[in-house]
Amino acid sequence: MSKKITYGSGIQIAFEHVLENYDDSFIIGQGLWSPWYVGNTMVDLDKKFGKERIIDCPVSENSVTGTALGAALNGMKAIVVHPRMDFMVLASDQLVNQAAKWSYMFGGQSSPGVTIRGIINRGGEQGAQHSQALHSWFAHIPGLKVVLPSTVSDARDLLIASVLSNNPVIYIDDRWLYEQKDDLPQANDVNLDNISPQIVHEGNSITLVGCGYSTLLLKNAVEKLIQNKITPEIIDLRIINPFSHELISESVKKTGRLFVLDGGWGPCGISSEVIASVTENINPKYFKSKPRRLTIPFTPAPTSRNLESKYYPTEEKVFEDILNIFKDN
Numbered sequence: 001m002s003k004k005i006t007y008g009s010g011i012q013i014a015f016e017h018v019l020e021n022y023d024d025s026f027i028i029g030q031g032l033w034s035p036w037y038v039g040n041t042m043v044d045l046d047k048k049f050g051k052e053r054i055i056d057c058p059v060s061e062n063s064v065t066g067t068a069l070g071a072a073l074n075g076m077k078a079i080v081v082h083p084r085m086d087f088m089v090l091a092s093d094q095l096v097n098q099a100a101k102w103s104y105m106f107g108g109q110s111s112p113g114v115t116i117r118g119i120i121n122r123g124g125e126q127g128a129q130h131s132q133a134l135h136s137w138f139a140h141i142p143g144l145k146v147v148l149p150s151t152v153s154d155a156r157d158l159l160i161a162s163v164l165s166n167n168p169v170i171y172i173d174d175r176w177l178y179e180q181k182d183d184l185p186q187a188n189d190v191n192l193d194n195i196s197p198q199i200v201h202e203g204n205s206i207t208l209v210g211c212g213y214s215t216l217l218l219k220n221a222v223e224k225l226i227q228n229k230i231t232p233e234i235i236d237l238r239i240i241n242p243f244s245h246e247l248i249s250e251s252v253k254k255t256g257r258l259f260v261l262d263g264g265w266g267p268c269g270i271s272s273e274v275i276a277s278v279t280e281n282i283n284p285k286y287f288k289s290k291p292r293r294l295t296i297p298f299t300p301a302p303t304s305r306n307l308e309s310k311y312y313p314t315e316e317k318v319f320e321d322i323l324n325i326f327k328d329n
Contacts, residue, residue, distance in 0.1 A: 004183050005152060005182065006040070007155045007173075008155075010152045010153070010156035012043065012045070013187055014157070014187065015027065016045070016048070018077065022163075025163065026054070026071070026076065026078060027045070027055065028055040028067060029055075029082060030059055031081075032056040033046045061090040062090050062093065062094060065116065066091075068080045069094055069112050069168075072114035073110060077113065077163050079163060080115070084130055085133065086134075095116065095144065096141055100142065102143075102168075104143060114168050115163045116169070116170050118134070119175060120133045120212070120213075120263075125304065125305050132301070133172075135172050136240075136268065136273075139240045140268070145162075145170065145241055146169075146240050146241040147162060147169065147192070147240075148174075148211040148237065150177065150211065150213070150214075150215035150236050150238070153182060153184055154236075157187075158171065158239075159171055160187065161190035164191070165193075172212065174263075177213055196247070197235050197247045198235065198236050199235055203230075204255055205225075206230060206233070206322065206326075208235070208261065209234075209235045209248055209260045210236065217314075218261055220315045225322060237274075240270050248278055257287070258274075258275065258292070259291070260293040261318060262296075263296060263313065265295055265298050294321050
C-alpha cells in the first residue's frame with residue numbers, strides 16, 4: 001500500500017531501509033544529530049540506530065570522507081553527508097585522487113563502494129560560498145558515478161541504489177525539492193546499473209532535458225506550453241556519470257528541437273555535454289532549430305535577494321526561453 005511522502009522524507013526512508021537491512025552500513029558527517037541541519041532527511045536516526053552508526057563529526061570534510069573511504073575499502077557500506085556541497089571541495093583529494101582511481105589502479109580487485117551525499121542549498125541570501133551546484137565538476141571525473149534525483153521516488157530509490165553500489169557514488173540532492181509529495185510503495189533494494197535517463201512527460205514539439213531541480217522547473221512549465229500549442233517531451237537525466245545520450249537523441253529525432261536547462265554554469269557543464277553528444281550522434285537534418293540552453297550566469301552567486309531573483313532560472317524564464325525557440329523559427 002502506497003503512502004504520500006515528501007522528497008526529504010524519501011531520503012530518510014532510504015537511510016532507514018539501508019540501516020535496517022545492512023548491519024555493515026553507517027553514516028558519518030556534520031550536523032547529523034540536528035533536527036534541522038540537513039532538513040527533514042535524518043530526523044532521529046541517531047536515536048533509532050545509535051550514535052555509533054550515525055556519527056556526527058566536527059567540521060572535517062577531508063577527514064570524514066577519508067574515514068568513510070577506508071571503511072568502504074574494508075567492505076562496509078559507508079555514507080558521508082556534506083550538508084553544503086560547496087565544502088565537498090575540501091575533500092577533493094579523497095574523491096578525485098583516491099575513490100575515483102582505486103579500482104583502476106588495482107585492476108578491479110578492490111573498489112570503494114562509498115556514497116558521498118552532497119546537498120545543494122541555494123537562495124536565502126547565502127551568497128557565493130554556500131550556493132553552488134558542482135554536479136558537472138564531479139561528473140567530469142572517470143570512476144565516480146554521479147546521480148541527481150528530481151522526484152520523490154528517485155530521492156529514495158537512487159540513494160538506496162547508491163549505497164548498494166560497489167562503486168564510489170556522488171548522490172546530490174537539492175533542498176528546493178524537499179517539499180514535493182508523492183505516493184510511494186514500500187522501499188526495496190535497487191541496482192544503480194539499471195538507472196538511466198527517463199521520459200517524464202511525452203510530447204512531440206520539443207525535447208526538454210534537465211536534472212535535479214531543473215527537471216521540476218521543466219515539468220512546471222508544461223501546462224503553459226500546452227496552452228501555447230507546444231507539447232514538450234521532458235527527459236530527466238537522473239544519472240550524469242556515466243552519461244547516456246541515446247534516449248535524448250531519439251527524442252530529438254522525433255521533435256526536431258532541443259532545450260537543456262541546468263542550475264549550474266554553462267561552460268564545461270552538463271548542458272554542454274547534452275548538446276554536444278546529441279549533435280555528434282544524430283544527422284543535422286533532424287533539427288528544426290538550433291539547440292539552446294539556459295544556465296545560471298557565469299559568475300559566483302550574489303547575496304542580495306533582488307539579484308538572486310535574476311540569477312537563478314525561474315518557471316517564467318524557462319517558459320519564455322522555450323517559447324522564443326518557436327517564435328524564432
